[in-house]
Amino acid sequence: MLLTVTDLRKTYATADGPFDVLRGVDLTLDAGETLALTGESGSGKSTLLHLIGGLDAPDGGRIVLDGTDLATLDDTGRAAVRRGTVGVVFQQFNLIPSLKIADNIAFQARLAGRYDAAWCQTLADRMGLVSQLNKYPEQLSGGQQQRVAIARTLAPRPKLVLADEPTGNLDEATAANVLALMLELVADTGAGLLMVTHSDRLAGQMQHRLHLALGQIAGPVA
Numbered sequence: 001m002l003l004t005v006t007d008l009r010k011t012y013a014t015a016d017g018p019f020d021v022l023r024g025v026d027l028t029l030d031a032g033e034t035l036a037l038t039g040e041s042g043s044g045k046s047t048l049l050h051l052i053g054g055l056d057a058p059d060g061g062r063i064v065l066d067g068t069d070l071a072t073l074d075d076t077g078r079a080a081v082r083r084g085t086v087g088v089v090f091q092q093f094n095l096i097p098s099l100k101i102a103d104n105i106a107f108q109a110r111l112a113g114r115y116d117a118a119w120c121q122t123l124a125d126r127m128g129l130v131s132q133l134n135k136y137p138e139q140l141s142g143g144q145q146q147r148v149a150i151a152r153t154l155a156p157r158p159k160l161v162l163a164d165e166p167t168g169n170l171d172e173a174t175a176a177n178v179l180a181l182m183l184e185l186v187a188d189t190g191a192g193l194l195m196v197t198h199s200d201r202l203a204g205q206m207q208h209r210l211h212l213a214l215g216q217i218a219g220p221v222a
């Protein structure tokens with residue numbers, strides 16, 4: 001199993017006292033599987049993604065990623081997971097304005113020491129970005145920028161792709177197109193994909209679907 005989350009718990013300290021945002025979340029994801037995570041605003045979807053991505057630490061439970069219990073890692077180990085095993089796509093594109101598109105696509109792969117020029121070229125080609133490679137992010141449309149962000153995430157060939165509303169600020173037609181491309185490329189790399197979305201339509205394009213409510217998985221959605 002690529003990802004096993006068991007009884008995951010997270011509590012935030014707030015002005016009104018402790019707030020249990022995750023109250024025992026269980027999920028599994030295998031390599032090559034796609035899973036949509038839905039839930040109302042504030043239900044803890046982003047928190048769950050951050051914990052799985054090693055960006056924050058849980059208060060209880062276990063996350064085993066590619067055979068490694070994240071709790072056994074120190075900061076350096078978690079940073080290595082973030083660079084190598086996991087790739088994250090956010091709603092905000094977070095491209096580097098001073099770098100050309102080609103270098104934005106290559107950025108994380110270079111950081112991870114896994115730059116592969118031919119694969120970056122393939123990603124650019126499949127994402128329809130070949131004619132944009134010498135431009136800067138500000139010269140691209142939102143849909144194009146999001147395709148760059150996805151290509152950048154896939155460039156180091158992460159085993160697990162976490163996506164937090166990756167098409168949330170694109171119009172519906174562009175969002176569907178970008179998601180279809182992402183699903184194709186994730187399938188090609190054999191990675192697992194866990195994607196947060198508010199859209200029933202986009203969730204319907206994924207193999208599995210879970211709903212988060214009251215800090216727990218409320219079960220698969222038909």
Ligand SMILES: Nc1ncnc2c1ncn2[C@@H]1O[C@H](COP(=O)(O)OP(=O)(O)OP(=O)(O)O)[C@@H](O)[C@H]1O
Nearest residue numbers: 012013014021039040041042043044045046047048
């Ligand atoms: N660092 C923090 N400190 C305190 N409370 C937080 C913190 N981060 C998130 N929260 C609270 O935890 C709850 C869950 O937040 P989270 O962002 O995980 O939800 P979400 O399901 O991703 O929401 P949305 O769909 O609106 O993005 C919210 O009530 C939020 O206000």
